[in-house]
Amino acid sequence: MQKEYIQSLPKYITLCERNYLRALKLLPEESLGNSRELHLGAASYQIRIDGIARYTTDIAVVQKQQISAHLDDFALSVRLYHDAKVAEVIHHDFHQRIKPSYRYPNPDMHHKDEKYQLNAFLADWLMACLESGRVPLNWDVNNGLV
Template structure:
């Protein structure tokens, strides 16, 4: 259920033209993020979410790689903060100190972030002056 909600909200934040390399910027309070389409396949799309501004001193900026599965209509985090692929679950204790349900926790964080962006965020519009819109 969580991944289905993530899929629906992620679709709302994607660039209008969903081609590889296209981006969309989202402002959430004093934080600015960019959502980039990293890859498109028939049934999947990989996007990255990168924090551009609003970082706290001593903390790395947010970076997530999310895979959208169009056939199943789900979205889940596959990488975070440039680390290796996230496993479905981890034995505990483990050398990297991952939580047993770390993948679920990351997808729950993605849910909260997407809800905040859809409900309170602002998308930066990239209007071309030459096409008569402005």
């Protein structure tokens, strides 16, 4: 008989805490609808603020430019919990909410630990953006004098 998957909560919370700190560095000014464009390699991404509440901020991470004909664009919905200082992927590619774990096999072929894997992917993506990403700047070199 196969054992049921049990997620390591300390490992998961640590991952989400690190994602929170990394995400804060990339966020645009916190106002509903504000966005920031990022370039990473040949791909272009947008981080957009979709919702602001007292203790949470919802952001969307959307790929704007396809990297390859063999790879689909991706979109993540991430919720930042400011009171707990964690960030967690709540949707991916506009699908339904992600469960903490799935029985395997399942009709939709989700991995047993899909929620952890998506948050680990977010961690890798945030690190890549912080280390190698580029943000186009709109500087007014004349300070509005011309």
